[in-house]
Amino acid sequence: MRCMYHPDSPAQALCQTCQKGLCARCATAYKVDGCCPDCHVTLIRELRSTAIGGLIKGCVLGLVLAMLTVLNGHGGGRIGSFVVFFYVGLALYWGRHTLQRLTKRWGGVALLVGAALTSEPGLWAFAGALFGVFLWGLIGFFSAPVEICLAILRLVHLKEVDAQVRITRSQLGTVGS
Secondary structure (H helix, E strand, O other): OEOOOOOOOEOOEEOOOOOOEEOHHHHHHOOOOOOOHHHHHHHHHHHHHHHHHHHHHHHHHHHHHHHHHHHOOOOOOHHHHHHHHHHHHHHHHHHHHHHHHHOOOOOOHHHHHHHHHOOOHHHHHHHHHHHHHHHHHHHHHHHHHHHHHHHHHHHHHHHHHHHHHHHHHHHHOOOOO
16 A cells, blocks of 8 residues: 555555655654544534534524514614623523533433423423523533633634645645545
8 A cells, every 4th residue: 555645655554544655754744543534624613613613603602693683673782682692692502512422422311301300291302492592501601711712713723734734745745635
């Protein structure tokens, strides 16, 4: 097997994602999770897309709640209501995100707890959903600023790593895309 970037060199390692060969120079230059540079760039794009998507989803939920509140005329001052309900939307989104991350994707735990708290058989789903939303908001009230900062720091870090991979690729004179 030959290196996918230097066809004249024998492969010393395999990319753990695409299983293509890497020569000794490439294997030591790209010590990123055993990925070749092409797979690493793809991984960075996916992670960046996920982080940006989370920021956008949180802001959209915040804007929707804020706009609904302002349009319905709730609250004394329109700007104050907008800001408060925008933050409530952010808190709901990031609270759910935090709960899922902390419980290893068991976001439905809040639903189950809410269902267990009610003895009325017909209300268990409603009570569970209500408790879930309450729990997401409560957790998100504290975690939203932290989660947003972490997402932004993740984006900055991914940009730096992406630039480093591109520099390394140009220094090695890789043939790949």
